[in-house]
Amino acid sequence: MTSCIGRGLKASLEAIREQQSGLAPCTFETVDLPTYVGEVKGVDSVVLEQDLAAFDCRNNRLAELGLEQDGFSDAVRRAVSKYGQDRVGVFMGTSTSGILQTELAYRRRDPVTGALPDDFVYAKTQNTFSVADFTRTYFKLTGPAVAISSACSSSAKVFGSARRMIEAGLIDAAIVGGVDSLCLTTLYGFNSLGLLSQQACRPYDKLRDGISIGEAAAFALLERVPEHLDEHAVLLLGIGESSDAYHMSSPHPEGLGAKMAMETALKMAGLQAQDIDYINLHGTATQTNDAAESKAISTVFGSDTPCSSTKGATGHTLGAAGGVEAVICALALQNNLIPGGLNTHEIDPGLEVNYLLQNKEQRITRVLSNSFGFGGTNCSLILGRATA
């Protein structure tokens, strides 16, 4: 995982332990908005291999940065040699893909014809499939590959699609994950909705006033449960998906879709609400999200289950958020560390959940992660330790 809190798991865990946020005042590109962003340093200096040059854009550079952390690409290559290049699928979540490339290309249109510059490669950069195609090409895979793009639930839902295809027997392993990178569309877009905070975002705070946009690349290798598991293995125990059928950019006010997603995930995992030790909230720090989500959580879990949003650290990485937060949940399980939420000073008394502001070290075996998005799309993942 690579985000503004660090490159790779070690750096990310260190930042979580130290309760360090990666958010800073926005100096990205030519953006002139008074907001904070979670920018990953050094993305611009990534150079893609010659045979991947057509994919060159910020999003795929960030993807490569992520793939090369934590021995992930070696793990993929081991899976490919074990199962075959046609038996490892690719399921990548993204919301805006390489749209920045198009935004930049539109500044260089031919003044007479209006044509985009010749060096703009739509298919390999802006198109939503780009990062899945890039990942598939990176590992020379020949099996199924797809981008899942349902806004901010994208890279949670990849786990669902990959699980089904593994269970259907079409593949033996899947690269799942999410990559989204900073661009003008999301910064000016969320600004138009009045949803950008001028400070580092404060999830579940009484004075929360919007999101801070981040960028990240998060990956996981998903396989069937083997006979023997090492003690650090993390299991996908359940996944619940639903739609609000309510509004394009506001959640259902009672959190009905969110509630359905969490309940479905619990049912698939064969667990009760009290079996969950920690909830990684969607927790965007908008008024409406946190209010609706907390209602759904208190309905399903009551008000005791420890929960926090890690978006105060990473920012809202949009289509990568589900993947980032699944990895944070895996780190929490492996290290018995419940991350406290950052930037929040006074928890909104109207939100009846057990929101943690400090890290807590205790043995945890099962965690739930929420990801919701525009269009009323909801997804909840339940991850657990192999040695529960």
Added chain:
Amino acid sequence: MTISNKYGMRGYVEGVGLIGPGLDGWKSSHDVLAGKALYQPQKTSFPAPELLPAAERRRSSDITKLSLATMLEAISSAGLEAANLPSVFTSSGGDGYNCHAINEMLASDDRDISPTRFHNSVHNAASGYCSIATGAMTPSSVLCAYDGSFGAGLLEALSQVAVDNTRCVLVACDTSYPEPLHSVRKIYDAFGIALILAPQQGSQAIAQITVSITDAEASQLEDTVLEALRLSVPAARGLPLLHALALNQANKIVLDYLGSTRLAVTITPC
């Protein structure tokens, strides 16, 4: 040619929706696809999204209207309730006009794009609007695999059917792009296919369908104009499947997916 039946997925087709250039619904296009009537292309048209509340109807774009109309035809032909169906939406790129308008503004001195433009820019806009129209709170997967988007959608939908033992509606739609995007993505008109897929053979089943991965060559359509349509709009890569359904006889076809990775499809009428 290697077709691996060992790893195939199976389901039943219960309903079909179709809208494209000169193809105004599955029922009325049936004879054209079966080769019994001449294909006469004309600009794609689709109905206004009456099911949407007024505000959403105003804000909805072509990809939403096309997706909703195609989906509703499939659902009604299967005699099902839209609100209960999980869905899979697949599109090779979404709303090109909205994308162009946003990029044009972001390249200008005034970057204040409108909230509607922004929320219509998400790839799951059609899925979101359709769920509002039908009241479906069911899961909806929203996919893109560029030119292979139809194949990706079919795999996702059948994996839901086979693994989660549920019906689902697959909606594969594309709309055209304005210049200057058209020059880099030449989709000339709107086209959509919807399929209702079910795990068991019910009374409304049209055909059994199995899908597996193959590297065999893709099936082509005999009608050269339809074949040109298949090649020019990604969602139309599913046309050989509709051709096979229209013929109403046991058939083996191959659909384009990702380069030399294609889908072997068998159709057995019920």
